[in-house]
Amino acid sequence: MTMSKKFVAYHEAGHAVTAIALRLPFEYVTIVPDENRHGHVQFRKVRPTITRGQAVVEAMAFMGGQVATAALLHKSERPEEDFTTGERIDLGFAVMTLESFWSGPERLKRVMRTTNKTVKLFNNSKIRKMTEVLAEALLVKQTMSFSEAVTLLYDQGEEASQ
Numbered sequence: 001m002t003m004s005k006k007f008v009a010y011h012e013a014g015h016a017v018t019a020i021a022l023r024l025p026f027e028y029v030t031i032v033p034d035e036n037r038h039g040h041v042q043f044r045k046v047r048p049t050i051t052r053g054q055a056v057v058e059a060m061a062f063m064g065g066q067v068a069t070a071a072l073l074h075k076s077e078r079p080e081e082d083f084t085t086g087e088r089i090d091l092g093f094a095v096m097t098l099e100s101f102w103s104g105p106e107r108l109k110r111v112m113r114t115t116n117k118t119v120k121l122f123n124n125s126k127i128r129k130m131t132e133v134l135a136e137a138l139l140v141k142q143t144m145s146f147s148e149a150v151t152l153l154y155d156q157g158e159e160a161s162q
Helices: 005-021 052-072 085-099 104-122 125-141 146-161
Strands: 026-030 040-043 143-145
Touching: 005 026, 005 040, 005 052, 005 085, 005 104, 005 125, 005 146, 026 125, 026 146, 040 052, 052 085, 052 104, 052 125, 085 104, 104 125, 125 143, 125 146, 143 146
Parallel strands: none
Antiparallel strands: 026 040, 026 143
16 A cells, blocks of 8 residues: 555654653664565664663653544545554564563553543643654655654754744
C-alpha cells in the first residue's frame, strides 16, 4: 500500500516526539522508505535488562506514531484501513515489551494503561505542536538525528516563548 509522505512524517514524528518527551534517545528518525518500511525511528540497541518503568516508556514510544496520526491528521489524510501494517507491528512491539513484566489479564490492563498514557501525552498542546514541527521538518529533510530533532524542537519552543 502506498502511504502519503505526510502520513509517514506525522507517524514517525509521533514516535520521535514521544521518545524525546520521555527521555528515550534514538539514533535517527527517517521517512525514507526501505524494502520493509515507509519510515522508522532507529532506537538505540536494546539493553539486556530493563526495568518495568523503562518497558512502559519504550512501549509508549512504539505507540506514539499511531496516536500522533490519530490526534493530528484528518481522517481523509489517513489510509482507509483502520490499522496499517506498520501500526500493527508497532503495537506488537509495544505488547512484547510489556509482556516481559506482566502476563495474563494484568498484561492487558498494562497495555490499556500504557495506551491511555500515550493518548494523554498527545492531549498536551505542546507535544502536538512539537510533533507538527518535526513532521514538517521531516517532509523537507527526510532524516534527522536525535540531536537535530531535539535542537529543532528546543529552538521552536524558544521562539514560541518570546
